[in-house]
Each structure stands twice: as structure tokens, then as C-alpha cells.
Amino acid sequence: MRVKYVMVAISWDDSYTVHVESIDRQHKKMMRLINDLYRISNDGGDDVQVEKALSSLSQYTKEHFEYEESFFEKYHYPFIKNHQKEHTNFLGTIAQITGELLNGQENDKKESINVMVSWLKNHIVSEDKQYVCFMLEHGVK
Ligand SMILES: [Fe+2]
Numbered sequence: 314m315r316v317k318y319v320m321v322a323i324s325w326d327d328s329y330t331v332h333v334e335s336i337d338r339q340h341k342k343m344m345r346l347i348n349d350l351y352r353i354s355n356d357g358g359d360d361v362q363v364e365k366a367l368s369s370l371s372q373y374t375k376e377h378f379e380y381e382e383s384f385f386e387k388y389h390y391p392f393i394k395n396h397q398k399e400h401t402n403f404l405g406t407i408a409q410i411t412g413e414l415l416n417g418q419e420n421d422k423k424e425s426i427n428v429m430v431s432w433l434k435n436h437i438v439s440e441d442k443q444y445v446c447f448m449l450e451h452g453v454k
């Protein structure tokens with residue numbers, strides 16, 4: 314029997330749920346895109362592949378942030394300013410990381426992926442989880 318070993322940098326578990334199905338689905342997809350990037354940069358993927366994976370991640374992340382923020386705006390989420398700032402900063406971080414992933418040493422590459430993984434974990438658990446009641450009260454599914 315052949316066992317295929319799949320490298321992952323981050324994996325979903327129920328502790329990440331925000332109890333809103335559409336948002337959980339988007340967070341899972343963001344994790345998948347980070348794992349794609351991790352695999353490609355570890356497999357010695359060329360710059361074109363790495364750039365492609367990074368741009369998919371950054372594009373999808375932008376869409377996800379816009380999705381969350383659309384409800385913040387529509388229903389007047391009280392912590393919108395701080396949450397939006399976190400989102401903007403992370404998009405900046407992804408842009409910064411692009412250079413390190415393309416030109417950096419092995420260690421820098423690992424470190425860059427770790428930065429993204431930690432950010433996403435922390436953001437879901439400490440920021441996104443704050444809006445659970447707000448989203449549920451407004452019937453967001
Ligand atoms: Fe989120």
C-alpha cells in the first residue's frame with residue numbers, strides 16, 4: 314500500500330468555528346491556500362508557481378475580508394475600525410512576504426509561512442470569534 318504524505322502548515326479543527334457556515338467555509342479555504350503555498354515552496358516550486366499561489370491566497374483573503382466587512386457595515390458592528398485595521402495590515406504582510414518567498418533563504422521561507430499561519434490562527438480565535446453573537450443575531454449564515 315502506498316501512503317501519500319501530504320505536508321500541511323495549518324489544519325482546521327472545530328476550535329476555529331465562528332458558528333457561521335459561510336465564514337467557516339472561507340476560513341477553511343484560506344487554510345487550504347496557505348497549505349498550497351507551503352507545499353509549493355517546500356517542493357522547490359519555481360517563482361512562477363510560488364507567485365501564482367501567493368496571488369490566489371492574497372486575492373481570496375481580500376474577498377473574505379470584504380465579505381466579513383460587508384456585514385460589519387450593514388449592521389453597524391461596533392468594533393469595525395479595529396477589525397478592519399487588522400485586515401489591512403495582513404494584506405500588507407502578504408505583500409511583504411512575497412519578496413521573502415521568492416528571494417529568501419530556506420529559513421526565511423519557513424518563517425514567512427509561519428507568520429501567515431500564526432496570524433490566521435490568532436485572528437480567527439481572537440478577532441473573528443468576537444463577532445459570533447453579532448453575526449448570529451443578524452441571521453448571517
Ligand atoms: Fe475571517
Ligand SMILES: [Fe+2]
Nearest residue numbers: 381436440441
Ligand atoms: Fe476578520
